[in-house]
Amino acid sequence: MPSPQTPPMDGSAIDPTALRPPIKDAAIERIAPAELRTRLQALREDGYMMLLDLGAVDYPQRVPRFDVVYHLLKMPVAAATPDQIGTPQRYRLLCGVPIENLSLPTITDLWRNADWAEREVFDLFGITFEGHPDLRRIQMPTHWEGHPLRKDYPLRGPAKERSPRPPFANKSNLVAGTPPSGRTAEALQQQVALRQAQDRKEEPKA
Amino acid sequence: MSVGTVSSMPLEPQGSQVLAQDGNAMVLSMGPQHPSTHGVLQIMLEIEGESVVKAEPEIGYLHTGIEKSAENLFWTQAQTVIERMDYLAPESNSLCYALAVEKLLGITDRIPERAQQIRVIVAELTRIASHCVWLGTHGIDLGALSIFFYCFDLRENILDVQEAAGGARMHPNYVRIGGLQADLPDGHVERLDALLKKFPTRMRELRAILQKNPIWQDRTIDVGTVTPEQAVAWGLTGPALRASGIAYDVRKAFPYSGYENYKFDVPTRTEGDAYARFVVRLDEMEQSMRIVQQARDAMKAGPITIDDAKIAPPPKEAIALSMEALIHHFKVVSEGIRVPPGDVYQAIESPRGELGYYVVSDGNNKPFRVRTRPPSLYNLQALKGIAPGNLIADLVVMIGSLDPVFGEVDR
Structure with missing residues (x-):
């Protein structure tokens, strides 16, 4: 049986989201940062009441370099049986963020659970969210330098001088x-x- | 002296101590080393007497950079570290990751039926084992010590079965991309039968100890109540969402691994308090055993991995006889498999809720990005909404009933 694998294209794809095979996992839409809030608001009015997740991906060779990905789920806000829920629609919004302007509007006023997710994107990718009530590092210590999940951040952290041995040693x-x-x-x-x-x-x- | 605000506190280990005090209000740092926080969780509390005015959980003490590590490992190796995220239900992590990668490879329909049935058995047993740890530790938090031993006895029986299948108690790495690591050993069905036979008795005992216990009810009823609107707004999933009346279960809504073939109910309650979450989880354990029974009865002999040597290495017997199989094995182990470019979101129902992986491949032999949707992170975050106005003693109940696992929250 032939393998479905395809060899990498010139080593690696610059924008894998443009090459994706037809997988039916969610409705997908790409959007500009300026329209992000109005689109999310419209989706919310359309019944996408749950923000499942918010994360980021770094594509170093692509313009814009970062993608912030919003996963939404159509969910009733009252008690519902499994039959009433059925197979709820998933929606995925991809928002490109250029390295020159690492900023997006916050959506914490629309979905309260965006709070920690936005902090995590800020912490690990360095993308700021304007209007976030409490934007500070969440996973790394407060005084940490750099954003570890960026592709140019070394796996074992930046090279540093070794701290001097204590006198007793x-x-x-x-x-x-x-x-x-x-x-x-x-x-x-x-x-x-x-x-x-x-x-x-x-x-x-x- | 002014009262320090919670948000100005840095993420530094501070131990349980009073940080500021002014009149009746004070800021108290609970954790990160606190027995009832179920791991390294620090909660900055603004308290008035014994009542919580504001609670700000501080996470990140267990951040191990699993997502970063995964980007630097082969697709198959990454599964090993990913399995360590939710250390109480390791198989749910590896199953979800395997399903995501299989979707990118386009081989979801080609996974053998026996492999899918065993995956379901393993996943459901993991769910029960995880709920056992939750109930045991939740009971200890509330002063009910004996429940811990009953729970851990049942968990130990389940882990014995898991160990017989995968070779390890905690992180067997049994579910692999394309199928399973190995077939079930001889006598496994008998082990399952013994467990299935013991389970109803054990379950009756668990219910008898706590469900109608007036002290337990006093401590949990009307504590940490979450309305359906709040639950959706905070992104709660799993038992926490279902205890608020919304019967969203990924196994029913987006069936995977053949869950559509099994008969099971989605237990729900409408109260939304800690007691409702307790009852929902207990009911869920029984439903899980129902699924295990059905999968065990439906199991037939057959292959357990996909017949594609470019994805799953050929079995050891074939390597001894065929040069081609040996080369394939060598290539898969030393070079890893390649996954076509694309991105995919795959979710499963983990014991804590919707566990999702947003996996991106650029066509190479390593994952480009593995973003986790950890259910514990979102469930724990809801503490900010439900804790204010309650007693500190009830905060402990709320943390326990939300069942966070910090390997997953911090990753």
């Missing part, structure tokens, strides 16, 4: 470091003797 170390002969028992004995002689010298004479 230095004190217990042998003075001359590891002897050239390696950590043999004899070499260690010599080191210890050397250190003891040095300590005796340092002791104030009574």
Whole structure:
């Protein structure tokens, strides 16, 4: 049987969302940041009462570079049986955000649960949401530099100088470091003797 | 001295201590090391006497960058770290991820029936095991100690069955892209039967200990009430949403892995309080066992992985005999599989609610982006809405009844 796999196109696709196979997982719409709020408001009036999720994707080679993805679900706001709910419609809004203007209007006034999701996008991608009541880092510590889920952020974090060893750690170390002969028992004995002689010298004479 | 506002507090470990006090109002930091927060959760509380004026949960103490790690691993390797998100229900994570990748590969219809049935059994057993931990710890929070031992006994029986199938108690990595890691071992159906036989008795005991217990009812009825409007506004899913009367269950609404073939009810309550969530979860455990029974009866011998050596490596017996199979195995293990470019949103009903993965592939052998929709994150966030006006002691009940798992909240 032939495999459905296709080899990568020139290594990787620049905008995978444009090449997606016909998967029926949601109604999909791409929208500009300026129209975002009016479109979301219209969808909300249309019955998409639940904001399922809000996340971001970084496409480094594409213009605009970032996608903020809104997942909506058509959901009644009163008690309902499984038959009344049936198969609710899912809606996916993709909003391109250019690197020059990393800002979107907030939707926390429309959906309260957008609060933490927007904070997470801000924290991990560096996209700000104007009008958010409390926009600060949520996953990373407050003083963290950089936005880890960006593609240009290294996996193990930025290279940093090692913090100096605390004084007590230095004190217990042998003075001359590891002897050239390696950590043999004899070499260690010599080191210890050397250190003891040095300590005796340092002791104030009574 | 002025009272510090909750939002100006930094995300720093502070321990349980009073941070500011002015007259009757004070700011108290509860957690992140607190036995009843079910993990590393810090809640900045503005309290007036014993009543909560404002509650601001601070998360991120368990942030391990699983989404970032997944981007740097092969599609098959990423599943291993993704399974560690919700550590109480690991199979639900790997199942959802596998389903998402299978959708991108376009092989959803080609997964063998036996694999789907075993997946359903594994997923439902995980749900019961996860609810066991929830009920045990929830009981301890409220001072009901004995329930913990009954729950963990049942959980241990389930984990034994899971271990026999997948080889590990906690993170078996049993569900794989394209099917399963291996077929069920000999005698597994008997193990399942023993569990199915024991379950109703155990369930009767759990109900007898708590459901009509007046102390339990006093502590949970009318505590943390969530109306249907609030539940939808906060994006609650799973038992928390169904306890508010909205019977949204991903297994019914968007069936996957053949859930449309099984008969089961979606337990709902309309009260929306902690007691309703408790009853809904107990009812759910019984429905899960009903599904397990049906899947067990429907199981027939057959293949357990897709017949496509470019996606699932061929079985070990074939490798010993066929050069081509050996090469395929080598390629899948050393180079990983490739997934056609595209994006997909796949959701399943995890024990905590709608667990979703928004997976993007750029055509390479590593996932380009795996965005999780963690149900615990949204369920926990609702605490901001329902905690104010309640006692601190009831806050503990609310956290327990929302059942957050911090591996998933922080990822």
